[in-house]
Amino acid sequence: MSDNHILTVDHLMMRFGGIVAVNDLSFAAERGKITALIGPNGAGKTTVFNCITGFYRPSGGAIRLTHDDGRTIQLERLNDFRIAKRAKVARTFQNIRLFPGMTALENLMVAQHNALMRASGLTFLGLIGVPSWRSAERAAIDLARAWLTRVGLLDRADDAAGNLPYGDQRRLEIARAMCTEPALLCLDEPAAGLNARESGALNELLLSIRADQGTSILLIEHDMSVVMEISDHVVVMDYGVKIAEGTPQAVRDDPKVIAAYLGADEEEAIAVMESAT
Amino acid sequence: MSVTPAATSHASQPSGAAFIFKKALISAVVALVLFSLMIGVRTEAGNQGGLIYWTRFGDLAAMVGVVFGGSIIVELLRQWWGPVGTIRVVPPQVQATMAFAGRWLATALLVFTFLVPVIFYDQRYILDLGILVLTYVMLGWGLNVVVGLAGLLDLGYVAFYAVGAYSYALLATYFDLSFWVCLPLAGILAAFWGVLLGFPVLRLRGDYLAIVTLAFGEIIRLVIINWQSLTGGPNGVSGIPRPTLFGIPLDNSDNGLAAKLGIEFSPTHRIVFLFYLILAMALLTNWVTIRLRRLPIGRAWEALREDEVACRALGINTTTTKLTAFATGAMFGGLAGAFFATRQGFISPESFTFQESALVLAIVVLGGMGSQLGVALAALAMIGGFELFRGFDQYRMLVFGMAMVFLMIWRPRGLIGHRAPTVFLERSQAISSDLVKEGHG
Ligand SMILES: Nc1ncnc2c1ncn2[C@@H]1O[C@H](COP(=O)(O)OP(=O)(O)OP(=O)(O)O)[C@@H](O)[C@H]1O
Ligand SMILES: [Mg+2]
Numbered sequence: 001m002s003d004n005h006i007l008t009v010d011h012l013m014m015r016f017g018g019i020v021a022v023n024d025l026s027f028a029a030e031r032g033k034i035t036a037l038i039g040p041n042g043a044g045k046t047t048v049f050n051c052i053t054g055f056y057r058p059s060g061g062a063i064r065l066t067h068d069d070g071r072t073i074q075l076e077r078l079n080d081f082r083i084a085k086r087a088k089v090a091r092t093f094q095n096i097r098l099f100p101g102m103t104a105l106e107n108l109m110v111a112q113h114n115a116l117m118r119a120s121g122l123t124f125l126g127l128i129g130v131p132s133w134r135s136a137e138r139a140a141i142d143l144a145r146a147w148l149t150r151v152g153l154l155d156r157a158d159d160a161a162g163n164l165p166y167g168d169q170r171r172l173e174i175a176r177a178m179c180t181e182p183a184l185l186c187l188d189e190p191a192a193g194l195n196a197r198e199s200g201a202l203n204e205l206l207l208s209i210r211a212d213q214g215t216s217i218l219l220i221e222h223d224m225s226v227v228m229e230i231s232d233h234v235v236v237m238d239y240g241v242k243i244a245e246g247t248p249q250a251v252r253d254d255p256k257v258i259a260a261y262l263g264a265d266e267e268e269a270i271a272v273m274e275s276a277t
Numbered sequence: 278m279s280v281t282p283a284a285t286s287h288a289s290q291p292s293g294a295a296f297i298f299k300k301a302l303i304s305a306v307v308a309l310v311l312f313s314l315m316i317g318v319r320t321e322a323g324n325q326g327g328l329i330y331w332t333r334f335g336d337l338a339a340m341v342g343v344v345f346g347g348s349i350i351v352e353l354l355r356q357w358w359g360p361v362g363t364i365r366v367v368p369p370q371v372q373a374t375m376a377f378a379g380r381w382l383a384t385a386l387l388v389f390t391f392l393v394p395v396i397f398y399d400q401r402y403i404l405d406l407g408i409l410v411l412t413y414v415m416l417g418w419g420l421n422v423v424v425g426l427a428g429l430l431d432l433g434y435v436a437f438y439a440v441g442a443y444s445y446a447l448l449a450t451y452f453d454l455s456f457w458v459c460l461p462l463a464g465i466l467a468a469f470w471g472v473l474l475g476f477p478v479l480r481l482r483g484d485y486l487a488i489v490t491l492a493f494g495e496i497i498r499l500v501i502i503n504w505q506s507l508t509g510g511p512n513g514v515s516g517i518p519r520p521t522l523f524g525i526p527l528d529n530s531d532n533g534l535a536a537k538l539g540i541e542f543s544p545t546h547r548i549v550f551l552f553y554l555i556l557a558m559a560l561l562t563n564w565v566t567i568r569l570r571r572l573p574i575g576r577a578w579e580a581l582r583e584d585e586v587a588c589r590a591l592g593i594n595t596t597t598t599k600l601t602a603f604a605t606g607a608m609f610g611g612l613a614g615a616f617f618a619t620r621q622g623f624i625s626p627e628s629f630t631f632q633e634s635a636l637v638l639a640i641v642v643l644g645g646m647g648s649q650l651g652v653a654l655a656a657l658a659m660i661g662g663f664e665l666f667r668g669f670d671q672y673r674m675l676v677f678g679m680a681m682v683f684l685m686i687w688r689p690r691g692l693i694g695h696r697a698p699t700v701f702l703e704r705s706q707a708i709s710s711d712l713v714k715e716g717h718g
Contacts, residue, residue, distance in 0.1 A: 053590060084592030091590050099583035101713030102576075103698045109573075110580040113593050116573035123601075126572040127565070145702065157702040162712040180591055 006031040006066055006184055006216045007052070013060035014047050021047040023240040025061070029184070029233070031068075034210055034217045036227045039237035040261055045220045046094055048237075049186055051076070052218075053091045054083035065089065067183055085114055090182035092173045094189050094220075100162025104153055104172055107161050108144035111179035116140055147175040151205065167198040171205065178209065184216050185209070191223040199223060203230050228252065236260070301348040308344035312337055354686060383650050390556060394549040404548045408555055408620065410660045412613055415559040417640040417652040419609025422566055424638065425647035426575065427602035428582030428715060430487045433474070433494025434637055437467040437607040439501060439629035441614025446514040446624055447507065456520040460615050467611020468604040470497075475603035479596055494634055501626045513625025519547065520554065520619045551620050558616060562609045563649055569605070571699045578602050583714045643684060645691025647713070654692055
């Protein structure tokens with residue numbers, strides 16, 4: 001079974017001065033599955049994401065990514081943009097980070113930067129407009145158009161991203177991440193701020209990405225309806241450590257999980273209880 | 278629950294008579310404190326060498342009154358026509374008119390520019406002024422790549438202008454290379470220095486970046502002054518060869534162009550040639566920039582200006598992206614510098630002071646960061662206008678300061694503030710300037 005893990009996090013540690021944000025965390029995400037990372041506010045979920053995607057250098061531990069072809073990459077040794085470029089890990093942000101002054105289409109074109117850069121002969125061939133560059137550009141626009149259609153934003157393609165409603169921005173950010181053609185997609189609270197209808201649409205989108213693209217998804221989410229409905233495996237964190245792991249049903253009934261949510265925040269505990277009934 | 282980022286980014290500004298009055302009153306008090314000693318009391322050395330003084334409270338009151346009234350007017354203008362009302366989309370009619378006017382204006386301007394040497398053939402002054410304006414248009418377009426597209430505030434742009442000018446001057450005088458060989462070399466050398474500047478400032482942002490680039494500009498100038506054996510120090514380099522029409526000199530000699538064509542020699546030939554030369558170079562800059570914007574590198578520059586963190590999450594190498602922006606901008610600066618050297622025939626460090634950097638940056642900011650037409654218009658207004666107001670003597674600086682202040686009140690994002698998308702599916706619509714980021718360094 002273990003050879004079917006796309007991501008293995010091994011004794012991950014992340015300290016900020018005296019604060020231990022992530023403490024000896026180990027878990028694995030299965031290939032082609034949706035893995036959810038949940039926990040009360042400040043549990044260290046976003047910090048884990050930042051370690052995986054190279055925004056933080058872990059204080060200790062290992063993060064291993066295994067591609068379909070068996071190639072293994074130690075993510076904690078790569079940094080910065082190389083994780084997205086070489087390891088094919090894409091992410092979205094808890095507080096949306098689109099390019100607000102560029103159109104939705106342009107956002108998706110920027111996401112295809114590395115492929116287009118190669119096609120444009122590091123700009124020189126593109127500058128003189130050789131045919132191979134033109135066809136690569138058309139293909140990129142087609143890919144962007146396909147993703148805009150999938151997230152239901154085709155008619156807003158030429159609008160500035162900063163002008164889109166909040167829910168549309170969330171979906172555009174996912175489409176932008178998918179345009180990098182990732183092996184692993186990391187989503188930080190994609191349902192935050194969405195209404196019930198929108199989060200239902202999000203569920204369908206994520207399920208279709210898993211089914212059609214075969215992309216493995218790692219998901220941070222507070223919205224339990226999303227977590228319970230679509231995730232295959234749930235990892236629960238509190239104060240930087242893993243307190244439970246298993247199927248959504250098993251985690252939901254785990255007394256430690258309920259206690260963590262009860263101790264942390266009454267509202268969230270109620271939310272967990274409600275979605276459990 | 279959901280917080281729209283659009284709503285939070287634009288804090289509503291207070292308005293109303295009380296607010297305006299309060300603001301004007303504060304300005305008046307500040308003016309009173311400042312001017313009470315500067316204007317209110319006048320001192321002079323008396324006959325016996327003692328200090329005599331007298332008061333000028335009338336003048337002081339007038340000054341404070343002007344400040345009070347002026348600040349009310351400015352505030353009213355700002356509230357009525359300023360960008361306070363959050364129009365997030367440029368209205369379609371306005372957009373259509375602007376697009377039409379823009380296209381029309383750009384074409385008209387271009388045709389007119391081509392005809393300038395024909396219309397003003399006898400007016401040497403106008404031709405010289407035209408060459409000067411076009412040089413600044415080219416510099417503005419070059420700096421626009423760095424500041425307008427990539428959002429990296431560069432206060433030392435003149436350094437690359439200097440590198441280009443000295444590259445040509447020294448290569449031509451020491452090695453006898455022709456202008457057409459030196460021109461690309463000057464561009465390459467300037468681009469190389471652009472990368473050199475880029476490395477140390479990669480991690481810097483905003484004010485820090487501005488200060489380091491400013492220092493870089495000064496360092497280059499000081500090196501030129503002090504490296505006497507190579508650059509001639511403060512004396513500069515003289516006797517820089519004039520450009521040739523692919524080897525045919527434009528002078529009075531037997532194998533000059535006039536003699537070859539069998540027409541009478543006139544010094545204007547060279548001026549006209551220089552005019553078309555800088556026009557061609559500026560248009561090349563423009564063409565390359567427009568192409569680059571539609572290529573992945575140009576989009577990455579703009580994305581970098583919008584959000585650097587998001588760029589990294591998409592696998593964009595922000596280091597090389599920044600360096601290429603610096604190098605491209607520097608290359609155009611260097612080419613313009615080589616032209617400057619060949620036009621002047623003499624260069625010295627005095628031509629490459631911080632003032633030049635500030636002027637070019639002002640052109641870019643005034644034109645609307647990122648807009649090609651805006652930068653051209655701003656260069657025309659700044660350089661041409663400056664000459665126009667020569668009659669005002671020392672007041673022209675004042676006039677220009679005022680004009681810039683008012684322009685920044687009405688159009689804080691420059692003459693042409695909105696951004697045109699680089700690619701579209703259905704229709705290209707301008708993006709309102711308040712969505713477009715200015716970059717953070
Ligand atoms: N750059 C940093 N410097 C210092 N402390 C940090 C940093 N980033 C995160 N932390 C701390 O690490 C802890 C975990 O934060 P993190 O953002 O990972 O929580 P989270 O689980 O994502 O919470 P939320 O559900 O609110 O998003 C917090 O105590 C936070 O203050
Ligand atoms: Mg978080």
